[in-house]
Amino acid sequence: MMPPRELPRPRALLAEITYRCPLQCPYCSNPLELARYKSELDTATWVRVFEQAAALGVAQLHLSGGEPLVRRDILDLIRAARDCELYSNLSTGATVADEKMIERLREAGLDHLQVSLLDTDPQANDWLAAAPSYDRKRDAVLAAKRIGFPVTLNVVLHRHNLERIGEVIETAFAWGVDRLELANTQYTGWAFRNRAALMPTRAQVERAQRVVDEKLAASTGRLDVVHVLPDYFEEFPKACLHGWGMVFMAVAPDGAALPCQTAREIPGLQFPNVRDSSLEEIWFTSDVFQRFRGTDWLPEPCRSCDRREIDFGGCRCQAYLMTGDANATDPVCHLSPHHHLVAEALAEAEKPAPPLAFRVMRT
Amino acid sequence: MADGIRRPVLAPHARYRWDKVRSEHQLVFPEGMIVLNEPGKAIVELCDGRSLREMVAALKEKFPGAEPEDDVREFIGQLAERGLVHDAAE
Numbered sequence: 001m002m003p004p005r006e007l008p009r010p011r012a013l014l015a016e017i018t019y020r021c022p023l024q025c026p027y028c029s030n031p032l033e034l035a036r037y038k039s040e041l042d043t044a045t046w047v048r049v050f051e052q053a054a055a056l057g058v059a060q061l062h063l064s065g066g067e068p069l070v071r072r073d074i075l076d077l078i079r080a081a082r083d084c085e086l087y088s089n090l091s092t093g094a095t096v097a098d099e100k101m102i103e104r105l106r107e108a109g110l111d112h113l114q115v116s117l118l119d120t121d122p123q124a125n126d127w128l129a130a131a132p133s134y135d136r137k138r139d140a141v142l143a144a145k146r147i148g149f150p151v152t153l154n155v156v157l158h159r160h161n162l163e164r165i166g167e168v169i170e171t172a173f174a175w176g177v178d179r180l181e182l183a184n185t186q187y188t189g190w191a192f193r194n195r196a197a198l199m200p201t202r203a204q205v206e207r208a209q210r211v212v213d214e215k216l217a218a219s220t221g222r223l224d225v226v227h228v229l230p231d232y233f234e235e236f237p238k239a240c241l242h243g244w245g246m247v248f249m250a251v252a253p254d255g256a257a258l259p260c261q262t263a264r265e266i267p268g269l270q271f272p273n274v275r276d277s278s279l280e281e282i283w284f285t286s287d288v289f290q291r292f293r294g295t296d297w298l299p300e301p302c303r304s305c306d307r308r309e310i311d312f313g314g315c316r317c318q319a320y321l322m323t324g325d326a327n328a329t330d331p332v333c334h335l336s337p338h339h340h341l342v343a344e345a346l347a348e349a350e351k352p353a354p355p356l357a358f359r360v361m362r363t
Numbered sequence: 364m365a366d367g368i369r370r371p372v373l374a375p376h377a378r379y380r381w382d383k384v385r386s387e388h389q390l391v392f393p394e395g396m397i398v399l400n401e402p403g404k405a406i407v408e409l410c411d412g413r414s415l416r417e418m419v420a421a422l423k424e425k426f427p428g429a430e431p432e433d434d435v436r437e438f439i440g441q442l443a444e445r446g447l448v449h450d451a452a453e
Contacts, residue, residue, distance in 0.1 A: 009384065011396065057384040059391055087378055087391040112376045112393050150376035152393055178376050179393065179446065222453050224374070224446025226394065 009057030010283060013086075014064060014250040014261055017046065017077065021067040023093045024130035024358040025118065027156055027191035027198060030066065031264050034361040037254040043073040045275060047080040049251055052279040054084035058249075064091040066253070069101065075108045082109030089114060091154070094140035095133045102143050114152040114181075115141050120167040124160065130358045138175065145176045152179035157208070157230075158198040159353060165208045169215045172223055180223055182212065184230035188262040188317045190359050197356045199349035205233050232342050236307060237314025237330035244292035244316060249283060257282045259289055262317045266326045292316050292326075299327055301335045370451035371410045371418075371439050377447045379407055392447060402431065406438050412451035415439070 019034050031037065041049070050061065061081045068074055069092055081088040090105065091114040097105075105113065115137060119125040122134035144151050153175065155161070155168050165182065172180040184205075185191045185198050200208075212227055231238050241248040241260055250261040256271040257279065263269060272286045283289055291297070295308050302313040313319075314330020322331045323338045331338040373379075377392045379399075388399035390407055399407060405425055409418045415435060422431040442448040 055384065057382070059380060059382055059389055059396060085380065087380060089393050111378055114393065148375065150374070152376070178374060222449050 007284060008246050010053070010249050011058060011247045012060040012062065012249075013050075013053045013058045014062045014248070015046065015049070015077075016064050016066065016250060016252050016261060017041075017068050017071050017074075018066040018253050019361070020070050021065055021093065021359075022070075022095055022131055023067070023133060024360060025116075025128060025156075025190070026194045026356040026358050027158065027185045027189070028359040029186070029189040029191070029262055030359070031262075032190065032193060034359075037252060037256075040071075040253045041251075041255045041274070043076055045255065046073075046077055049274050049279065050077075050080050050084050050086060052274075054086055056280050056283060059087055061086040061088045062091060063088065067093050067096065069094075069096045075104055078105060078108040078110050087111050091116070092140075093129070093133065093137070095131065095136045097136075097140045097143075099139075099143040099146075102140060102149065103147060106147060106149055112150045112152065113144055114154055115144075115177075116154050116156070117168075117171070118156070119161045120164050120171045121161075124164075128160065128356075141175045141177060150179075151177045152181055153177045154181040154183060157182055157184045157200070159200040159204060159349065160198070162200050162204045162208050166211045166215055169212065169219075169223075169225070172225075173219065173221050178222075178224065180225045182225065182227045184228055186315075187232070188265060188315075188321060190357070192265075192321050194356050195345060196348050197353045199232070199345060200230070201349050202233065202346065205230060231315075231318075231332045232346060234332065235334050237311050237318075237332040239311040240315040240318075240330075243294070243312040245283070245289040246293065246312075249279070249289075257286070257289075259292070260317065263288075265317050266320045297327070299329055301337075302329050302333075305335065368415075368439055368443055368448065368450045370412050370414050371442070371448040372412050372451045373407065373410045374447050374449060379404070390442075390447065392445075397447075402426070402429075402434065403438060406431075406435055407442075410439075410442075410448050 019030050088110050089112045090110055094115045117137055118128040125134040126132050153172050187195045244259050250258040255273040255275045269288050272282045298313050302308050316326050319328045319330050320326035322341050329336040331341045380389045380391050382389050388404040390397045419432050
């Protein structure tokens with residue numbers, strides 16, 4: 001098949017190899033209806049997907065989930081990625097990774113390990129994960145650093161842990177990780193359901209920014225910090241994944257190919273399955289990857305906006321979740337006719353938080 | 364910060380990669396990549412703990428007639444800012 005010349009090729013593939021997970025984080029990006037997607041791709045199909053991805057131009061493979069380490073074939077999958085010359089990253093909760101497993105991941109050719117930490121307060125961490133997990137996460141990170149494995153610590157930020165952002169940075173230094181991602185909650189998936197319980201106050205966000213700046217200015221050690229600001233507090237939306245169908249694709253545990261891992265939240269989209277079609281066909285010709293690609297589909301005020309090639313109208317999932325219309329401008333943009341919805345959510349955050357709904361796989 | 368680097372080494376999470384599909388040099392790291400031109404690729408390859416002066420000498424040998432000193436400092440500075448190189452002594 002000859003692909004249209006002007007279309008970009010994907011650079012990154014997110015392989016969500018399972019939705020199974022021992023943790024129940026209330027901001028998980030997995031779908032709320034987890035149990036609908038229980039049939040997982042087998043090893044041979046994933047290997048074929050990696051080979052097709054490499055041939056299509058993917059350089060970077062993110063193995064994620066759920067908890068990717070619950071897959072018994074995880075080492076085979078990492079070896080397959082290495083054989084395809086893909087840069088491989090594994091995102092894990094690290095509660096099922098003992099020292100031996102971490103050594104095996106390295107031997108299999110994994111390039112980078114990303115470990116989630118929910119909070120630096122062990123009790124708060126275990127409460128949010130709904131599982132005793134702090135000690136195991138710490139032990140896994142320390143074991144990985146003992147063998148020189150590159151590690152990113154990823155902490156999702158929200159109203160329950162933002163006060164401890166300084167301790168988060170201290171912990172990253174103490175554990176000797178290479179990178180720290182301070183990622184404010186993105187309100188899709190479980191996080192949208194729990195938005196009122198997770199959204200920080202403006203005062204919390206401003207203080208956190210100050211603390212990060214001060215801590216980093218005072219530090220002498222080596223730590224690469226990526227601080228993702230909460231988009232609800234910004235003027236313009238994020239260029240979600242650098243635009244729909246531009247550089248990124250995801251494959252869900254059941255083989256559905258998605259332009260973004262939360263795209264399943266948008267009703268009416270048909271997702272092709274890697275069991276039936278090649279990644280190349282899916283990327284270049286499927287309706288769903290073309291649905292919001294480029295700028296031709298954009299509504300006003302985006303269509304005539306100077307920033308249309310910068311943010312492509314923002315996040316489609318967020319637009320749908322907040323306005324009920326996936327074609328709308330991301331309400332985070334201050335020019336959006338729905339921007340009042342963001343202001344209302346922020347006003348709600350100034351009130352006491354309602355209880356959290358923890359991630360469960362209902363059957 | 365970048366000015367402090369005397370002997371650049373590539374960060375352990377950064378990997379050079381030749382992309383066969385696009386015929387391009389890439390420096391890949393957890394959240395993205397930089398597409399390298401030929402001089403950029405040559406500089407990245409020399410980030411093995413040798414001094415900046417030794418890097419410049421090696422580049423002059425590879426690209427006769429070039430005066431790469433400023434480019435090397437600037438590029439190493441950019442990589443350091445993104446946490447992709449650090450000093451061998453650290």
